[in-house]
Amino acid sequence: MTPLLCLQHLTYYYPQSTTPSLDDISFEIGPGEFVLLMGASGSSKTTLLQVIAGLLPYSVGGRIKGNVLIEGTDIIRTPQAKRGVVGLVLQDPESQLVSLTVEDEIRFGPENLLLPREEVNTRLEWALDRCRLTEIRNAFVYALSGGQKQRIVIAAGLAMKPRLLCLDGPTTNLDPMGTHEVMKVTQELLRDGSVESVIISSNKVDGLLPYATRIIVIDQGKVVLDGKPEEVIGQYVKELQELGLFVPEMARLFTEYHFSQNGSRGWLPRTVSDMAALLETKNLAAPHIAVEPKTPVISIAALNHVSFGYTPGKKVLRDISLTIQKGQFLAVVGQNGSGKTTLMNLLAGLREPQSGSILVDGINVRDLRPGTVGYVFQSPDHQFVDPTSVWNELAFGLKQLKYSEEMINQRVTSVLELFGLQGIKDTIPYDLSMGQKRFLSVATMLVLQPKILILDEPTTGLDARLTTKLMTILQKLVEEGMTVIQVSHDMEQIAQYCQRVVVIGSEGNIVFDDTPRTLFANQPVLQSTMLEAPPASRLAQTLWPNHSPLPITVEEFQLSGGNHATT
Amino acid sequence: MQLLDYEHGDSLLHRISPIGKFLWGVIVLLWLFMMFDPLHVFVLGVVIFVLAKWGAGLPIRKLMKTTMLVGIASISILVFQSLFYKGGTKIFQIGFIAPSYEGFMMGLAIGLRILGIVASSMVIAKTTDPRDIFLAVVRMGLPYKIAYGLFTALRFIPLLQHDAQTIMDAQFVRGIAVKGGGVSNWIKRFGHFLVPLIANSMRRGDQSALAADVRAFGLYPTRTYSRDLVIPSFEKWFVLFWVVALVIYVLVFQQNILGAVFFTHPDVLPQ
Numbered sequence: 100m101t102p103l104l105c106l107q108h109l110t111y112y113y114p115q116s117t118t119p120s121l122d123d124i125s126f127e128i129g130p131g132e133f134v135l136l137m138g139a140s141g142s143s144k145t146t147l148l149q150v151i152a153g154l155l156p157y158s159v160g161g162r163i164k165g166n167v168l169i170e171g172t173d174i175i176r177t178p179q180a181k182r183g184v185v186g187l188v189l190q191d192p193e194s195q196l197v198s199l200t201v202e203d204e205i206r207f208g209p210e211n212l213l214l215p216r217e218e219v220n221t222r223l224e225w226a227l228d229r230c231r232l233t234e235i236r237n238a239f240v241y242a243l244s245g246g247q248k249q250r251i252v253i254a255a256g257l258a259m260k261p262r263l264l265c266l267d268g269p270t271t272n273l274d275p276m277g278t279h280e281v282m283k284v285t286q287e288l289l290r291d292g293s294v295e296s297v298i299i300s301s302n303k304v305d306g307l308l309p310y311a312t313r314i315i316v317i318d319q320g321k322v323v324l325d326g327k328p329e330e331v332i333g334q335y336v337k338e339l340q341e342l343g344l345f346v347p348e349m350a351r352l353f354t355e356y357h358f359s360q361n362g363s364r365g366w367l368p369r370t371v372s373d374m375a376a377l378l379e380t381k382n383l384a385a386p387h388i389a390v391e392p393k394t395p396v397i398s399i400a401a402l403n404h405v406s407f408g409y410t411p412g413k414k415v416l417r418d419i420s421l422t423i424q425k426g427q428f429l430a431v432v433g434q435n436g437s438g439k440t441t442l443m444n445l446l447a448g449l450r451e452p453q454s455g456s457i458l459v460d461g462i463n464v465r466d467l468r469p470g471t472v473g474y475v476f477q478s479p480d481h482q483f484v485d486p487t488s489v490w491n492e493l494a495f496g497l498k499q500l501k502y503s504e505e506m507i508n509q510r511v512t513s514v515l516e517l518f519g520l521q522g523i524k525d526t527i528p529y530d531l532s533m534g535q536k537r538f539l540s541v542a543t544m545l546v547l548q549p550k551i552l553i554l555d556e557p558t559t560g561l562d563a564r565l566t567t568k569l570m571t572i573l574q575k576l577v578e579e580g581m582t583v584i585q586v587s588h589d590m591e592q593i594a595q596y597c598q599r600v601v602v603i604g605s606e607g608n609i610v611f612d613d614t615p616r617t618l619f620a621n622q623p624v625l626q627s628t629m630l631e632a633p634p635a636s637r638l639a640q641t642l643w644p645n646h647s648p649l650p651i652t653v654e655e656f657q658l659s660g661g662n663h664a665t666t
Numbered sequence: 667m668q669l670l671d672y673e674h675g676d677s678l679l680h681r682i683s684p685i686g687k688f689l690w691g692v693i694v695l696l697w698l699f700m701m702f703d704p705l706h707v708f709v710l711g712v713v714i715f716v717l718a719k720w721g722a723g724l725p726i727r728k729l730m731k732t733t734m735l736v737g738i739a740s741i742s743i744l745v746f747q748s749l750f751y752k753g754g755t756k757i758f759q760i761g762f763i764a765p766s767y768e769g770f771m772m773g774l775a776i777g778l779r780i781l782g783i784v785a786s787s788m789v790i791a792k793t794t795d796p797r798d799i800f801l802a803v804v805r806m807g808l809p810y811k812i813a814y815g816l817f818t819a820l821r822f823i824p825l826l827q828h829d830a831q832t833i834m835d836a837q838f839v840r841g842i843a844v845k846g847g848g849v850s851n852w853i854k855r856f857g858h859f860l861v862p863l864i865a866n867s868m869r870r871g872d873q874s875a876l877a878a879d880v881r882a883f884g885l886y887p888t889r890t891y892s893r894d895l896v897i898p899s900f901e902k903w904f905v906l907f908w909v910v911a912l913v914i915y916v917l918v919f920q921q922n923i924l925g926a927v928f929f930t931h932p933d934v935l936p937q
Contacts, residue, residue: 185880196877197883199820208881211889215884259881289834447839449835480862586897
């Protein structure tokens with residue numbers, strides 16, 4: 100039987116590149132497979148999906164060797180022959196929406212296929228229904244939330260009736276609720292046969308693992324692991340970590356307790372419930388968690404009864420009062436569209452509150468010297484102003500503030516060393532890798548030595564190695580007295596690094612302000628804001644419901660019982 | 667964020683196709699530029715507002731509000747024309763300030779003309795579904811790939827607005843003064859602003875092109891259109907009415923045809 104997808108010794112070079120982005124890749128995908136494509140930042144996951152979808156080398160050129168067969172047809176030589184058989188949803192839904200309304204966006208593909216009008220409308224109704232978009236079918240796409248936009252681009256891909264659906268980082272910018280929505284729809288599509296197979300690439304796979312039937316790991320354009328999740332994640336945790344990948348928390352614990360080496364081979368806990376069921380039989384003692392003593396508080400900033408809205412009569416933030424402490428690592432969380440970024444804009448002096456006041460070190464934030472409050476934007480590209488070199492990019496802010504040449508050299512050298520960017524100081528910022536761009540965007544702020552550093556989703560798109568490196572640097576800065584505030588959806592990272600978490604509710608008000616540990620134990624707040632505690636925290640709550648304080652990270656969990664080799 | 671001014675509706679102007687409204691707009695534009703008497707321009711402006719209210723169902727107050735924003739620019743034209751019009755009858759004189767009657771009337775006509783253009787453009791924008799514009803230009807013979815490219819540009823306006831705001835914010839926190847500093851600094855700032863804006867736009871454009879490619883855009887010389895461009899039968903009468911009205915205006919007020927028919931100028935009386 101002809102496989103749906105067959106890659107034979109696929110090698111691809113981007114134009115002007117001498118090193119292959121994809122290097123001798125061979126595998127087949129058949130019906131019913133839900134494949135997770137894992138790989139560190141820059142491992143060529145996106146390139147591989149674009150080749151499979153027939154976009155590369157068709158759209159940008161480059162050299163390609165080997166075969167990509169879709170239903171037995173070579174799409175490298177005849178890229179248009181199987182258009183529509185493979186659907187690809189790219190990472191940024193915003194840039195993929197080419198029409199004005201939801202209906203038009205979904206009709207766009209079938210209309211291009213020259214299908215009869217009746218068939219176009221049948222597909223439209225089907226895709227709207229499958230992705231639960233019927234209620235907003237006439238809405239303008241630009242006015243919708245991130246989760247809704249992601250579902251629209253999936254619906255638009257589905258309307259092509261692809262046999263193979265490829266999703267490139269579909270949950271990267273979504274809150275936990277948006278992630279659940281997208282994964283639920285994808286799983287339903289596979290189950291009811293709407294698509295035959297699915298390939299999803301992602302940095303974080305905790306939430307995807309329950310659905311996966313197969314995992315393919317690529318590194319520097321080569322397939323290094325390929326098999327069932329039980330084989331790949333269950334047996335190669337260390338290797339995956341060495342590749343810089345995030346390993347699901349349950350798999351880490353599973354391996355840590357040596358279950359895989361003690362008769363459980365061929366099985367892997369994919370959910371918290373799976374792991375809890377396994378551990379409940381072991382009678383593990385709850386670990387002793389030493390709660391950090393409260394240190395004297397030195398306030399660095401204060402928001403007093405701040406309210407703000409972009410349009411008259413519609414408040415995004417309501418009556419926000421918040422004291423921010425010196426030398427604290429603070430996380431601001433909430434659903435997509437809750438006003439987190441707006442709050443950070445106000446604190447950086449980018450917007451003026453409609454009521455209330457914001458003081459940093461006792462001075463109105465709008466009157467501060469530039470650089471006192473640093474702000475790292477979600478997209479690093481927004482932050483770059485000097486296209487000539489990394490060095491000039493870093494020196495730019497200091498020159499604006501009229502620092503001496505000597506001081507500029509000293510500070511730029513120092514941040515280059517901090518981020519390990521010395522070797523690329525003459526490179527053009529836009530030519531850097533995703534991770535290097537992120538580091539540079541943080542460095543452009545740190546070079547100004549701000550008192551408060553705000554980061555908007557700083558680890559989006561970064562793999563485990565780069566995330567750890569960035570977070571370790573930030574943690575060190577906090578220890579030295581800098582206040583760091585990050586907007587994030589990543590609860591595992593917050594559990595690991597942040598001392599305090601502020602939750603913005605759907606009404607634009609603060610609904611919680613305390614430690615991450617307290618938040619993860621507060622079910623009413625989590626439920627009302629549709630947030631979710633990290634897996635290790637949920638596992639601890641399942642195992643020891645009456646114990647307090649409970650572990651919230653894998654590292655804390657590992658203190659439990661000292662019972663590592665029990666099976 | 668408001669992308670376009672279009673508002674759903676079923677009014678007379680909503681039902682007229684973009685082609686009909688485009689022709690109407692051209693007629694109004696021609697008419698406005700033919701008039702030099704502010705009273706005439708004012709009357710045509712009133713007619714546009716009447717059409718906006720009863721022909722398009724638009725609230726006059728809202729229309730006035732937007733039009734008046736441009737009105738501020740019109741006032742400056744009025745003042746400029748009054749003060750710097752060469753020759754003419756002085757209205758008054760205070761020192762070197764001596765506005766002229768002819769300049770004032772010219773400024774008033776130009777100002778009202780601008781308001782008329784804005785008002786008629788708003789009527790078109792608020793009653794024309796952008797998707798119909800796409801269909802209309804394809805019907806007029808523009809290849810659909812080019813038409814869709816132009817149409818997608820509309821979709822990118824709010825994204826570019828968002829990017830531009832973010833870049834300005836990023837520059838503010840990096841110490842670039844957003845205001846002041848003279849022309850040379852403004853040019854420098856603009857350069858720093860353009861680099862990231864272009865880089866982001868190119869990235870978005872690439873993504874958009876890939877997303878269209880994967881959905882078979884351009885696969886065939888033509889495509890299916892799920893939406894019809896409806897041209898109502900009364901549309902030609904609507905356009906014809908305005909053409910006739912313009913012709914009558916020109917004949918009556920500029921060629922003075924009524925004067926020629928009913929009155930004889932003293933200069934041509936037989937001696």
